[in-house]
Amino acid sequence: MTVEIRTKSVKPLSNSFGHLQRRFGDKPASRYQEATYDIQSSANFHYKPLWDPEREMFDVRRTAITMKDWYALKDPRQFYYGNYTTTRAKQQDALDRTLDFVEKRDLLRALPADTRALIEHAIVPLRHYEWGANTNSAHVAAYAYGTAVTSPAMMNTMDRLGMAQHISRIGLLIDGNSGESLLASKTTWTDHADWQGLRREVERMFVTRDWFEVFIAQILVADALVYPLFFQHLDSAIAAGNGSALSSLTDYLMRWYEETGKWVDAVIKTAAAENPENKALLSGWTVTWRDRLVTALAPIAQSTLGNQSEDALAAVVAAFNTRAARLGCGDALK
Amino acid sequence: MTAPEKKMLQPVFIALQANNDTMPIIEAIRQDNPNAVVHEYPAMVKIDCPGRLVIKRASVEEHLGRDFDLREIQINMISIAGNVDESEDEFTLEWRTA
Amino acid sequence: MAAEGNVKPAKKLSLKENYALLTRGLGWEPSYEKHEEIFRNISFEGIKIHDWEKWEDPFRLTMDAYWKYQGEKERKLYAIVDAFQQNNGQFNVTDARYVQALKIFINGITELEYDSHRGFNMLAREFPGVGPRIAAQMQSLDELRHATTQIHTISQYAKYFTGMNEFPYQFDRAWYLSIPKSFFEDAVTSGPFEFIVAISFAFEYVLTNLAFMPWMSGAAFNGDMATVSFGFSAQSDEARHMTLGIEVIKFLLEQDPANVPLVQKWIDKWFWRGYRLLSLLATMMDYMLPKRVMAWNEAWEIYYEQNGGALFADLARYGIKPPKRAPETIAEKGHVAHQMWSVFYANRDAVGFQMWLPSNEEMDWMSEKYPDTFDKYYRPRYEYWREMEKAGTPFKNTTLPQLCQVCQWPCLFTEPDDPTTLSLRETEYKGETFHMCSDGCKDIFDDTPEKFVHAWLPVHQIYQGNCFLPDVDPTAPGFNPMYEALRYMGIKPGVDGGDFKGSADATNWEKWTSRPANIHEGAYTDAVRDTSNPSDAARKAI
Numbered sequence: 001m002t003v004e005i006r007t008k009s010v011k012p013l014s015n016s017f018g019h020l021q022r023r024f025g026d027k028p029a030s031r032y033q034e035a036t037y038d039i040q041s042s043a044n045f046h047y048k049p050l051w052d053p054e055r056e057m058f059d060v061r062r063t064a065i066t067m068k069d070w071y072a073l074k075d076p077r078q079f080y081y082g083n084y085t086t087t088r089a090k091q092q093d094a095l096d097r098t099l100d101f102v103e104k105r106d107l108l109r110a111l112p113a114d115t116r117a118l119i120e121h122a123i124v125p126l127r128h129y130e131w132g133a134n135t136n137s138a139h140v141a142a143y144a145y146g147t148a149v150t151s152p153a154m155m156n157t158m159d160r161l162g163m164a165q166h167i168s169r170i171g172l173l174i175d176g177n178s179g180e181s182l183l184a185s186k187t188t189w190t191d192h193a194d195w196q197g198l199r200r201e202v203e204r205m206f207v208t209r210d211w212f213e214v215f216i217a218q219i220l221v222a223d224a225l226v227y228p229l230f231f232q233h234l235d236s237a238i239a240a241g242n243g244s245a246l247s248s249l250t251d252y253l254m255r256w257y258e259e260t261g262k263w264v265d266a267v268i269k270t271a272a273a274e275n276p277e278n279k280a281l282l283s284g285w286t287v288t289w290r291d292r293l294v295t296a297l298a299p300i301a302q303s304t305l306g307n308q309s310e311d312a313l314a315a316v317v318a319a320f321n322t323r324a325a326r327l328g329c330g331d332a333l334k
Numbered sequence: 335m336t337a338p339e340k341k342m343l344q345p346v347f348i349a350l351q352a353n354n355d356t357m358p359i360i361e362a363i364r365q366d367n368p369n370a371v372v373h374e375y376p377a378m379v380k381i382d383c384p385g386r387l388v389i390k391r392a393s394v395e396e397h398l399g400r401d402f403d404l405r406e407i408q409i410n411m412i413s414i415a416g417n418v419d420e421s422e423d424e425f426t427l428e429w430r431t432a
Numbered sequence: 433m434a435a436e437g438n439v440k441p442a443k444k445l446s447l448k449e450n451y452a453l454l455t456r457g458l459g460w461e462p463s464y465e466k467h468e469e470i471f472r473n474i475s476f477e478g479i480k481i482h483d484w485e486k487w488e489d490p491f492r493l494t495m496d497a498y499w500k501y502q503g504e505k506e507r508k509l510y511a512i513v514d515a516f517q518q519n520n521g522q523f524n525v526t527d528a529r530y531v532q533a534l535k536i537f538i539n540g541i542t543e544l545e546y547d548s549h550r551g552f553n554m555l556a557r558e559f560p561g562v563g564p565r566i567a568a569q570m571q572s573l574d575e576l577r578h579a580t581t582q583i584h585t586i587s588q589y590a591k592y593f594t595g596m597n598e599f600p601y602q603f604d605r606a607w608y609l610s611i612p613k614s615f616f617e618d619a620v621t622s623g624p625f626e627f628i629v630a631i632s633f634a635f636e637y638v639l640t641n642l643a644f645m646p647w648m649s650g651a652a653f654n655g656d657m658a659t660v661s662f663g664f665s666a667q668s669d670e671a672r673h674m675t676l677g678i679e680v681i682k683f684l685l686e687q688d689p690a691n692v693p694l695v696q697k698w699i700d701k702w703f704w705r706g707y708r709l710l711s712l713l714a715t716m717m718d719y720m721l722p723k724r725v726m727a728w729n730e731a732w733e734i735y736y737e738q739n740g741g742a743l744f745a746d747l748a749r750y751g752i753k754p755p756k757r758a759p760e761t762i763a764e765k766g767h768v769a770h771q772m773w774s775v776f777y778a779n780r781d782a783v784g785f786q787m788w789l790p791s792n793e794e795m796d797w798m799s800e801k802y803p804d805t806f807d808k809y810y811r812p813r814y815e816y817w818r819e820m821e822k823a824g825t826p827f828k829n830t831t832l833p834q835l836c837q838v839c840q841w842p843c844l845f846t847e848p849d850d851p852t853t854l855s856l857r858e859t860e861y862k863g864e865t866f867h868m869c870s871d872g873c874k875d876i877f878d879d880t881p882e883k884f885v886h887a888w889l890p891v892h893q894i895y896q897g898n899c900f901l902p903d904v905d906p907t908a909p910g911f912n913p914m915y916e917a918l919r920y921m922g923i924k925p926g927v928d929g930g931d932f933k934g935s936a937d938a939t940n941w942e943k944w945t946s947r948p949a950n951i952h953e954g955a956y957t958d959a960v961r962d963t964s965n966p967s968d969a970a971r972k973a974i
Contacts, residue, residue, distance in 0.1 A: 012591035035580040043604040049621040081577040089503025131458040138557040162495035177443040203464040344742030377652035412667040418490040
């Protein structure tokens, strides 16, 4: 560096962008703030979308929820692309070591045949659940309003692809990379009675238009029931007789679920507190989808957890009800 | 350079950031593609090649002295032209009807 | 390890097999809801897809690999950005004129990356096939990356220079930023197939090399390590996107012969629209880089005429022809940058970046690069304007220009075969006359007039009184409509734009760096110490 500059004496003309100064005052902004606030276009749209001519390209009217400021729905993890990808890369690195450990020792293939069959029947089909969640999350990311919501929804979309692929790897660890378990579990997902309730609800979300309702149905309710049911209760039941080989791989999913929950909770809590109409809508969606999904999950819970299934589902639902009440969307729940 | 056997082939190219990581890749390209022409620009190297250009993992490893995953090219790749085919061993750019 | 004895070792998977197993089987044919209710946007354009499974993914990226390689790129990039900020790298660029180009970048381009992110997100939801949806999702996330890294890099400049602090606000309102804004909104408001042909193929594959490769190399040449780092790092994603662009075209063309004319129409439209948008880069390359790497016409020859030629030769087997208006772009390549600079110069009080007349050194460079056009048409104009500046009566345009209904540029271009006649076209639609800058734009308007009549044309909006802030009283004495319209647009009149010489940016630059704000004109102020100091000597020796 040959350039000599008297930079010590140079004071910036401003400490942050104008739109950030108006929100937070004239002080240095974080990278999350710079990448998030007011980035989406909000005025003077040029053309009517051919796919939705009654609304603008970005339009608050794609949900019944209303907000004075859509940027109030911030992500407490403060993810922007850079810290999101490096966080996931680091987590993936640790997971790769676990996968490698399990694969080298053939830990899943060494499980008894009925346990392997159980994993194939009850865990591996969840790769399709995750792909459905990817679709639903993509819907939120595409049609929601404001970068504060759409950016984390985008990241969640990709996370779901990552989870679908991680669950697929569990299948490959069972079938020795032949892919047979993946083929079998796809038929299980599309045809087996145990799974039709859940698949039915995932497809119902595919035709739900209001993006905030999709958010509630998929990212709040369905995930809050599916993750603990399969990756805690079923996982514990499997571990009880077989050791922790599977748990070492589902742990990643639960950690991800807990991390994502911070974002989900913040969004819903803020939206519910905004006005009574929001609170009523969110509460209504919450109870409707909870009831549908609890019913949908009963058969697979019954067939895999047997006489523990009612207790397991009841525990999952009780935890969900407590969480929903805390978020302000649990008014209609028993 | 060499006498063209067919009609003039349409050029494919790859552009890489000019840095320490890409030197072995560029060397491997030169070695495996005798018709490649390397253009140097500020911070960037653009390599044109008539018809087809191949990057071989084994050649990169030879110049690099360690194992190399061809997907690592993406970290320093600026641009490409041509149809891509990627396997463990080769990354190929090609015009089919060149 | 109580393996059952007869377990064969696990099969080793190739990259392709691994990708296929982890990806392609994820989707299923829904049976509880109707396919057309789930995927609502894929039939109205008339594109026929018979088998989504025929989609080929050239880069077989699973999410773990995506996170790994992109995380690595981000770590490298932010290490540079951090060092840049700590070392006040914004003062290491050639001079303060270069910074004016960054104003165009943050105000006009960053929001396009964001719109692109949202557009790909819609595809990521709406395409029925797993392969193309994942490709669209990864691109959507990449585009979010590009918007983010541009903001994070340029924010350091925005703290020290004028005109960069209101980029989202300006993008939605400034008259010349409706050019990029309307371009991307046109794409996003189209159907998913037109969008992907427009952006992935016509824009990314055919045109963006031309903009970003020489431009970013130019940024490096002018000492802007932060911009060149995000630029090249972003381009490494573009290489994947471009490959998506060519795969999508081949997929559409192979699926059904009825797709060919639709794809051809979109190629013709979006090539022209993309070319008009990138004309801005023409003037940035030729006039705003104090040290130049390549002229616009050279870039056009390499990246369109040569590489585009190879591409369209490859696509000829499907019955696809080169873009209809490509000959005009070749005919105009010696003019477009100069005509655009002239218009910006004339309207410099109404833009958010500062303008200057080219120095002797620069004009000599242009004479050399543009032997057939520069000395004949443009040098005399600049020399005349320079005389007017010297005489204290600098040339200025005081009325707002007529805008093209399609590309939204002022109608500033000349006839492709006659650089002395302005190119003006018009069409009557439902009793109203609409103005276009060229045959290319008129083709587009005439094909879908019902779309383009809705364009938010800033000059029309100003004349209709729609571009004033709520505190403004147009009946008050001394009301200045131009001043008020600029305030509405987020432009600080007399600060962000106007003449470079005497501007806050030029004056601050000399005060802060002790180097001339314009390396070709020597010092404007006393703040510049010895212009032959060692750092300048080192700089000149590069």
